[in-house]
Amino acid sequence: MVSLPKPEVILTHESDLDGLVSGLLLRRLARRLFDTDVALQAYHNHNWRQRSLPEKSAWVCDLTFEQRLDRPNWVIIDHHTTDFSPKYAQLIHDVNKSAGLLCYELCQQHELGTARLDRLVQLNNVADLFLEDDPDFILASDYANLVKTYQFWNLEALIEGNPEKLLDHPLLEVMEVKRRIEDPIGFAWSRSNITELGPAVGLVNTVIGNTNQIVHQLLEQRATS
Numbered sequence: 001m002v003s004l005p006k007p008e009v010i011l012t013h014e015s016d017l018d019g020l021v022s023g024l025l026l027r028r029l030a031r032r033l034f035d036t037d038v039a040l041q042a043y044h045n046h047n048w049r050q051r052s053l054p055e056k057s058a059w060v061c062d063l064t065f066e067q068r069l070d071r072p073n074w075v076i077i078d079h080h081t082t083d084f085s086p087k088y089a090q091l092i093h094d095v096n097k098s099a100g101l102l103c104y105e106l107c108q109q110h111e112l113g114t115a116r117l118d119r120l121v122q123l124n125n126v127a128d129l130f131l132e133d134d135p136d137f138i139l140a141s142d143y144a145n146l147v148k149t150y151q152f153w154n155l156e157a158l159i160e161g162n163p164e165k166l167l168d169h170p171l172l173e174v175m176e177v178k179r180r181i182e183d184p185i186g187f188a189w190s191r192s193n194i195t196e197l198g199p200a201v202g203l204v205n206t207v208i209g210n211t212n213q214i215v216h217q218l219l220e221q222r223a224t225s
Contacts, residue, residue, distance in 0.1 A: 001109050002092070005073040006034045008055040013062035013099075014042035014152045017144040018128040021100035021121065022061040022077065024156070024163045029107050030059070042152050062099035065091055077102045079129075098128040116164040130212070142175035145210060149175070183209040190214050 010026045013019030023040050030038040038059075043051060048063055057073035064080040074089040079099055085091075092102055104121045107113060120143075126134045127144035134140070143166065146155060150171070159165035186209025195203040204215050 002090075002106060004029075004033065004059070004075055004090075004106070005057050006030075007038050007057050007059040007075070009058050010038050010040045011048075011058055011060045011063065012040065012042050013048075014044050015147070016062075016128065017124050017147045018098050018100050019062040020147055020152055020155060021124045021163055021166075022098075022103040024161060025100065025103040025107050025112075025117075025121075026059050026061055026077070027161070028112060029103070029110060032107075032110050032112060061103055065089075065093065077106070096129075098125040100124040100128065114164065116167050120163055120167050130216075132216075138179070139172075141210065141213065142172050142179060145175045145178070146171060148210075149178070179210065179213075183213055185209065187214050187217055191218060194218075 007030060010023060010030065012023030012026070019042060023042060027038060027040050030036070043063070053068065053071070059075045059077070060069060061077040063076075063078065065076045065078050065082040065084060065086070067084050069076055070084065070086050070089045072088045075092065076086075076089055077092045077099055079093065079095050079097055079102065081095060082093070092106070094102060097105075098121075100121050101124070104113070104117065107117075123136060123140040123143050125131070126136050127140035131137060131140075146166070146169070150158075155166070159169075186206060189208070190204055190206050193205045195205065197203055204218060206214055
């Protein structure tokens with residue numbers, strides 16, 4: 001079982017589902033371990049790079065491990081590639097698992113696993129790692145788009161900080177309609193508006209729809225060549 005220091009703050013990625021799921025799971029874990037509600041803060045990448053780090057202890061998830069995070073009593077749970085090895089911080093790292101899954105494995109060590117969380121974490125993992133061959137990939141992408149559409153803190157308030165409440169949420173019906181209607185329109189427009197930057201380089205412009213899906217579909221169909 002991994003031993004964790006008590007954090008002053010939990011820091012997570014504001015831009016996607018993985019950041020939301022991992023942050024909420026760590027907040028629940030801290031409550032179980034230390035019987036206190038630790039503040040959760042979320043950042044987009046630019047704001048994160050500008051943030052000072054005054055805390056003596058922290059848990060950081062879904063934000064790439066970098067040298068400035070290598071501090072005693074700091075725990076980093078992440079899956080992005082990194083050029084650094086920790087000397088002082090505790091790094092829990094696996095490029096083949098989402099941050100949400102890594103955090104959930106810590107929760108499971110303290111009997112915080114549930115069937116609903118099993119399912120949510122699995123869908124988050126499929127979406128964040130873009131496992132397109134997984135049979136749940138389309139549904140998982142709809143879950144990921146909840147955060148893109150409604151934003152981190154709005155969803156956190158809507159589900160009252162309980163990640164289980166995301167599972168089978170009625171707003172997924174909106175995501176299904178957006179995917180069915182917006183993505184084909186966005187794909188057709190983007191295919192007609194690729195800016196050539198060089199012999200083998202093109203800029204894909206997007207105006208509507210799931211950007212990741214549109215770009216991936218263009219590459220699959222070699223529509224950029």
